[in-house]
Amino acid sequence: MTPVVSLRNVAKSYLRGKQQVEVLHGVNLDITSGEFLALMGPSGSGKTTMLNLIAGLDQPTTGEVYVAGERIDSLSRAALSTWRSRHIGFVFQFYNLLPVLTAEANVEVPLLLTNLSGGERRKRVEIALQLVGLADRGKHKPNELSSGQQQRVAIARALVADPTLLVCDEPTGDLDRRSAEEIMNLLQALNRSQGKTIVMVTHDPKAAEYASRELHLDKGQLVHEAARRAA
Amino acid sequence: MKYFGLIWAGLWRKRARTLFTMASIVVAFLLFGLLQGLNTGFNTVITNLNVDRLYVSAKTNMTDGLPISYAARIKNVPGVRAVSHWTYFGGYYQNAKNAIPAFATDAEPLFKVYREMKIKPEYLEAMQKTRTGALVGSELAKKYGWKVGDRVPIGTSIWTTKQGSSTWMFDIVGIFDTSSYGGGFPSFYLNQDYFKENSAFGGNIVHYYLVGISDPHQATSISKQIDAMFENSTYETRTQTESALAQMQLKQIGDINFIVNAIVGAVLFTLLFLTANTMMQSVRERTPELAVLKTLGFSDTKVLALVLIEALALCLFAAAIGLVLATLVFNSGALKVIFGNFTMPLIVLAMGSGVALILALVSGLPPAWRARQLNIVDALAGR
Numbered sequence: 001m002t003p004v005v006s007l008r009n010v011a012k013s014y015l016r017g018k019q020q021v022e023v024l025h026g027v028n029l030d031i032t033s034g035e036f037l038a039l040m041g042p043s044g045s046g047k048t049t050m051l052n053l054i055a056g057l058d059q060p061t062t063g064e065v066y067v068a069g070e071r072i073d074s075l076s077r078a079a080l081s082t083w084r085s086r087h088i089g090f091v092f093q094f095y096n097l098l099p100v101l102t103a104e105a106n107v108e109v110p111l112l113l114t115n116l117s118g119g120e121r122r123k124r125v126e127i128a129l130q131l132v133g134l135a136d137r138g139k140h141k142p143n144e145l146s147s148g149q150q151q152r153v154a155i156a157r158a159l160v161a162d163p164t165l166l167v168c169d170e171p172t173g174d175l176d177r178r179s180a181e182e183i184m185n186l187l188q189a190l191n192r193s194q195g196k197t198i199v200m201v202t203h204d205p206k207a208a209e210y211a212s213r214e215l216h217l218d219k220g221q222l223v224h225e226a227a228r229r230a231a
Numbered sequence: 232m233k234y235f236g237l238i239w240a241g242l243w244r245k246r247a248r249t250l251f252t253m254a255s256i257v258v259a260f261l262l263f264g265l266l267q268g269l270n271t272g273f274n275t276v277i278t279n280l281n282v283d284r285l286y287v288s289a290k291t292n293m294t295d296g297l298p299i300s301y302a303a304r305i306k307n308v309p310g311v312r313a314v315s316h317w318t319y320f321g322g323y324y325q326n327a328k329n330a331i332p333a334f335a336t337d338a339e340p341l342f343k344v345y346r347e348m349k350i351k352p353e354y355l356e357a358m359q360k361t362r363t364g365a366l367v368g369s370e371l372a373k374k375y376g377w378k379v380g381d382r383v384p385i386g387t388s389i390w391t392t393k394q395g396s397s398t399w400m401f402d403i404v405g406i407f408d409t410s411s412y413g414g415g416f417p418s419f420y421l422n423q424d425y426f427k428e429n430s431a432f433g434g435n436i437v438h439y440y441l442v443g444i445s446d447p448h449q450a451t452s453i454s455k456q457i458d459a460m461f462e463n464s465t466y467e468t469r470t471q472t473e474s475a476l477a478q479m480q481l482k483q484i485g486d487i488n489f490i491v492n493a494i495v496g497a498v499l500f501t502l503l504f505l506t507a508n509t510m511m512q513s514v515r516e517r518t519p520e521l522a523v524l525k526t527l528g529f530s531d532t533k534v535l536a537l538v539l540i541e542a543l544a545l546c547l548f549a550a551a552i553g554l555v556l557a558t559l560v561f562n563s564g565a566l567k568v569i570f571g572n573f574t575m576p577l578i579v580l581a582m583g584s585g586v587a588l589i590l591a592l593v594s595g596l597p598p599a600w601r602a603r604q605l606n607i608v609d610a611l612a613g614r
Contacts (some may be wrong), residue, residue, distance in 0.1 A: 057526060057607045078530050079470075085528020091612070096523045100240035110527045112233050 002069075003030035004164060004197050005054055010063030012049050012220075017133040023049045024220040026063070036191040036198045038211035042116040047201040054086045054199055055167045056080045089158030095150040095169035097142040103153045104129065104138035110161040128156040132186060135149055141152045148179030155186060159196075168191070168200040172207045184210040232611060234537065241541050244513065249323060249545065252509045255588075256549035259502045259554070263495050263583055264557020264575065270491040271576045283447045285454055286476045287440035288579065290467040294319075296436030297466050299423070302337075305440055310453050313443035315345035318426060318436060322385040322399070324375060330373070331385060333419035335426035339368055342407075344443040354379075354405025360427045365401035368409035368418025377403055385419075391431045398427070488546075499586060507594035510542050514598035521602050522610030535603035543588075544597025550587030553579055 008171035012024040023046045031037055031054075039047045052058040053065055056072050065073040065125050068087045075083060089110075097106045102123045111121045129135050132152040151171060158166055168187065186208045190196045200211060208214050216223050243249055287305065289295040298317070306314045320333040338358045342350050350366065358364045367377055377383060381403045391397050401421060409418050427434035444453055454470035461468045514521070521534055561575040567595075 028345050052608055055526075057611075059284075078532070081525065081528050081530040081533075083528075084526065090526050092523070096519060096611075098237075098240070098523070100244050100522055101236070105236055105240070109237070109524070112237070118233070 004033045005031035006066040008064040010060045013061050032112045034195045036212045038208035039201045041217035046220040051201050071204050087164040089163035089166045089170045091158050091168040093173040095154040107156045128160040133155045166196050166198045253549040257553040259498045260550040260553025261556045264554045266491045269577045282471045285442040285470050287470045290469045295351050299435050310449045311530045312445045313340045315341035315344050315441045316437040322387045331419045334417045335423045336420045344441045350407035357404035363402050366405045366420045366554040372406045373416045392433050393427050437506050469477045509596040518610050522607050525607045531603045535599045538599035538602045539595045543591040545586050546591035554583045
């Protein structure tokens with residue numbers, strides 16, 4: 001099966017002050033369509049950096065990154081923006097909803113970049129909110145919602161444009177146990193019933209249990225892989 | 232249009248701050264509209280002044296006066312078509328607060344000098360026949376409800392009568408149209424002869440000779456001729472065109488243009504910092520939100536445009552309110568007393584819109600550029 005994500009000898013280093021810090025060293029990775037991958041590892045191991053490279057938020061120092069059949073490491077900033085709007089749905093640890101917008105307006109934001117009419121956008125927003133179980137909360141602003149509900153809205157926003165890949169950075173990191181379970185069940189359901197390919201960074205072994213595959217990073221290298229169960 | 236909600240929401244993110252910023256822009260542009268309007272008003276008044284009129288006053292000071300006998304000599308200067316005169320009477324009606332712009336004059340040639348002031352011939356005739364007659368401007372007559380045939384007492388703090396009274400009685404014999412001038416223009420005329428006979432002193436002096444000339448191009452040479460005629464006499468003259476006289480009078484209350492431009496400049500300069508600071512603060516606070524927009528696929532240019540349009544919306548909307556308020560003040564007639572029938576000049580509104588646009592661009596561009604340059608990874612990591 002053709003992988004939806006391929007990393008080839010990817011290295012990434014940053015300049016921190018005057019010091020060059022190597023974050024990733026020659027990483028090779030393939031993620032196939034429909035996979036739910038959990039990236040684990042200690043702080044500073046390079047998990048989020050790897051996620052950013054896959055999501056087209058950052059570019060590698062060396063190596064090649066292919067996502068959805070396109071080599072993205074050499075794309076310009078403008079081209080990467082357009083590419084992200086088509087292929088990536090992003091879920092953040094702290095939800096990062098726009099506080100001044102209602103839930104449905106937040107979910108609509110990625111659709112503003114499409115050519116859909118206002119009516120079509122509203123329809124899609126409604127479906128996305130239904131999918132995360134918040135159809136009745138569309139008019140609420142983020143501060144009127146619980147943490148778990150805010151993360152659901154964030155997931156609806158990530159899904160609404162039907163991206164190729166759902167990228168989640170510590171999606172349960174700011175949630176209590178019960179909300180975290182709800183969010184992980186939701187992500188798993190999306191993966192299983194909708195066939196969404198998900199790449200998730202997490203510290204939480206319990207969250208990782210929901211994934212179909214688990215990868216461990218340490219000091220910028222993949223050190224361990226555990227296949228869990230068939231999706 | 233689909234981004235309107237996003238821009239609107241950004242604008243009202245901090246409601247109180249936006250309202251205060253808007254209020255300061257409204258006040259600044261209200262001030263801009265009023266001051267520039269006044270400036271343009273003064274300039275318009277000066278530009279519209281007739282160039283075929285000359286004013287002759289005492290060289291030393293207008294209040295020193297000139298002999299009444301000069302009229303005939305001035306009339307003989309080639310190119311002069313009519314000569315009349317003003318002697319400042321400065322009266323009041325009922326109490327000193329109701330000042331009347333009253334002047335003693337020779338009415339018949341006066342309306343030849345001021346051809347744009349319309350009066351019925353029968354009124355002029357009545358004025359010549361009635362020693363105690365008075366011709367009154369339409370605005371003044373309307374203000375006090377005067378009509379032809381009324382007898383009105385006019386007080387004066389300068390010219391007591393030979394009987395020792397400070398109140399003069401006048402019979403209104405005619406009303407003339409003053410719409411081409413402001414209400415401050417002399418609009419109460421009494422006969423010079425009556426003034427001369429009835430005044431306890433000073434009846435023989437004239438403060439201004441008003442000279443109508445046939446060819447405006449000869450204004451300078453005629454002025455020189457008049458002044459040369461009275462050179463080295465006891466009463467030397469100074470002859471000026473109407474616009475030169477008006478400019479000189481305006482100079483007495485300061486260089487209006489300079490004052491207006493200095494105030495408006497200072498206000499707008501301060502406003503520039505205020506608005507730029509507000510926008511900068513707003514963008515700084517929203518750094519993670521702008522990074523999220525970029526993550527979702529908004530391009531650098533689109534983010535720049537969103538922030539810039541927000542600044543434009545804030546500045547242009549508030550400036551429009553300020554300019555509309557200034558227009559309302561002008562059109563309400565509050566300034567009629569200075570400028571006559573005067574409305575807010577369109578050029579001031581156009582200038583205001585231009586200044587608002589520049590203000591928005593100058594104050595909005597730095598934060599918009601900062602938003603454009605935002606690095607997603609750094610911004611999301613709070614670096």
